[in-house]
Amino acid sequence: MTRLVWFRTDLRIHDNPALTHACRDQDDDVCAIVFNTLKQWQQHGLGPRKINLMQAAMMELKQQLAQLNIPLAIVTVDNFADCVSYLQQCMGSQRVSELAFNLEYEVNERKRDIVVGRWCQDHDIIVNKFHDQCLLPPGSVKTQQDEPYRVFTPFKKAWLNIVNNQFAAPLPAPAVRQHNETAFHLLQDHTDITTQADDLWPTDEDSAHNQLNTFLDDDVLRYHEQRDLPDADATSRVSYYLSTGLLSPRQCLYSAWLKNACLLNGGENGIDTWINELIWREFYRHLLVAYPSLCKHKAFKPHTEHVPWRNCEKDFNAWCEGKTGYPIIDAAMQQLRQQGWMHNRLRMITAMFLTKHLLIDWRMGEAFFNEYLVDADLASNNGGWQWSASTGADGAPYFRIFNPTTQSERFDKDGYFLIRYLPELTRLPSKSRHAPSAAERKLCGYPAPIVDHKMARQRALDAFKNTLEVA
Ligand SMILES: Cc1cc2nc3c(=O)[nH]c(=O)nc-3n(C[C@H](O)[C@H](O)[C@H](O)COP(=O)(O)OP(=O)(O)OC[C@H]3O[C@@H](n4cnc5c(N)ncnc54)[C@H](O)[C@@H]3O)c2cc1C
Known part of the structure; x- marks a missing residue:
């Protein structure tokens, strides 16, 4: 059986539910793909610096996966529609029986996934989707009237209630594949990526973890006092790693929770305050899914x-x-x-x-x-x-x-x-x-x-x- 993992904004091997799921049985062949959708990103208004970093992170991911004996094809296509046709062709030729990916929540991305899902259904390919961008899937935190929360504080209360009861540790990286007979590595990378090193922003998972751990070791206890002082450099600067998926929110929250005597709230002021900010991040994602007009740049009010x-x-x-x-x-x-x-x-x-x-x-x-x-x-x-x-x-x-x-x-x-x-x-x-x-x-x-x-x-x-x- 050949399983295909489709990477997106989750460019990491640790705590990656789609990758872990695909690697669950050593007897299966596992291969991976990621699309360098340059024109689509440009249409979405991303600038050259961010695009360069995402491309460099893909190259890093390829090396990481190679060490696990999993081939990653980095494919340059113009836009999401091209991703879909490339995937269809590749899943047919590689006899893929299962596709796994972590969900993206923006409107165009969701439309793309629906098209792929339908095609897979018609071709007897199992699709497994996971939530990795939020601890709780958007839509799962609702008011008593079954409405999405529009205000942060009650959202946070409800979010904490649920997470406190089911807070799981991040997933480890999958084990090295003993044998991986897939012919996927024979696929040429359809890419012409040339990336430039960025002195400020590394593109590997180790650096992301160093950034997180250094902050939690050195600064988090003073976060509530210093986070508003721009000259103090007292915030974590993990937002870049979260936005490319080099870190997952679970990894951040779990490390903070461990440091906070296994509490998400009611522990050290600094850590509580930092966790609060990560919950704001979740809140905005939940809103985006509940109110898709936000993706179209409409005012909420x-x-x-x-x-x-x-x-x-x-x-x-x-x-x-x-x-x-x-x-x-x-x-x-x-x-x-x-x-x-x-x-x-x-x-x-x-x-x-x-x-x-x-x-x-x-x-x-x-x-x-x-x-x-x-x-x-x-x-x-x-x-x-x-x-x-x-x-x-x-x-x-x-x-x-x-x-x-x-x-x-x-x-x-x-x-x-x-x-x-x-x-x-x-x-x-x-x-x-x-x-x-x-x-x-x-x-x-x-x-x-x-x-x-x-x-x-x-x-x-x-x-x-x-x-x-x-x-
Ligand atoms: C006008 C405006 C635009 C913003 N644009 C972005 C953006 O494009 N991408 C982005 O990640 N954040 C954005 N933020 C939120 C916030 O400014 C950044 O997440 C934060 O400055 C990142 O630095 P840090 O990692 O050191 O944060 P820390 O203070 O260490 O906070 C930890 C994490 O919590 C989350 N977080 C913190 N503050 C917020 C917040 N107000 N809203 C949502 N999540 C938060 C981030 O993931 C952040 O990495 C924006 C805020 C404002 C006011």
């Missing part, structure tokens, strides 16, 4: 579709380039551009600045983040943007508008983060770095603010209030 967003290219470009004249915004955007990652507090501040101070449509910011973030992920990105824009399920109330200067003074008191990314401000005293005077700006060659905070705040309040009245 329909009335907010009437916000009169300003179509101002000049302001949008200033935001993208980090030239708004608000140091915390500009430094954050430089972090994004240089590292492909931005601190969570800064994501909230920059997103709120774009949608409230500049009154620019959150979808433009969402797309920009999606292109530049190495952890770009539709559910969390959409959730974060709709939270900040007050258009989302459990978003910030529209009248709570962050003042970028006071946020900067509060979370980067001495301006050390600011000068890391805006070295031109180094010569200013710490206090002046958050909002330099006109003379100081001239001295440092730093631009004037593109918008006045007070005016912009009022403009946003009026715009949102009017929308509520229209609705």
Whole structure:
């Protein structure tokens, strides 16, 4: 019997339910496939850095699987429709009797899987699907009225109740196949991948585990106190590994649970708080499945579709380039551009600045983040943007508008983060770095603010209030 494992955003051999399932019997032949769907990813707005990392992670996976004596074909096709036709042809020629994969939840991905599932059914090929992106399958955490939760805190309570009763350890990597007679290795890789090393973001599972373990050993106990300080580097930075599937959420949560005296909640403050963030990640995934219109970039709160967003290219470009004249915004955007990652507090501040101070449509910011973030992920990105824009399920109330200067003074008191990314401000005293005077700006060659905070705040309040009245 030949079993085929179809890898997607689960580029790992540990805690991979589809792979483990396919490898359950040593007598079977197991082979694997992954698609490099370059054009589809570009259509989905992913940027070159993230695409390069995913391709490099596929090459790493190929080596890992080879050590288990499992051949992986990396196949370059344009889009999801091509994946389907390639799979059909390959499953026929390789006499595959079972296909196993871990589910992806976005609309196009789900449509693709339905087509493949139907074809397999018609050709007597068993399909085994698994959930690895969430601890609890989307749709399985419901209110008493059998509705999806729209608010985080009750979702979290219900989620904890279920997980506490069935919290299983991550799966080990499968054993080396003693014999694997599949002719799959004869398949040429249909690929022309050339990847570049990225100094910041490794593409192997060992590095992902080192990142997680170092955080849990060194920083997690202070997480609740320091997670909002961008200069402290006190967060885990595992989001990139989660978004490529080099780590699974179960591996993160299980390690945290072990460290927390086998508690998901009610243990150490730092660990509880970190687990809480991982539950936000689950919440956004559950929402995405319950409300597929989110995949189509519709606002969760329909009335907010009437916000009169300003179509101002000049302001949008200033935001993208980090030239708004608000140091915390500009430094954050430089972090994004240089590292492909931005601190969570800064994501909230920059997103709120774009949608409230500049009154620019959150979808433009969402797309920009999606292109530049190495952890770009539709559910969390959409959730974060709709939270900040007050258009989302459990978003910030529209009248709570962050003042970028006071946020900067509060979370980067001495301006050390600011000068890391805006070295031109180094010569200013710490206090002046958050909002330099006109003379100081001239001295440092730093631009004037593109918008006045007070005016912009009022403009946003009026715009949102009017929308509520229209609705
Ligand atoms: C506007 C905006 C856009 C965002 N876009 C993304 C995105 O594309 N991809 C992404 O993974 N996260 C996104 N986030 C959530 C969050 O900012 C990042 O997950 C976090 O900064 C990643 O850094 P970390 O791994 O050090 O997080 P930690 O603070 O160490 O948290 C641990 C993990 O919990 C999860 N998490 C933490 N905060 C959130 C949150 N607010 N929402 C959902 N999950 C969370 C992440 O998986 C993260 O890796 C966004 C947030 C905002 C406000």
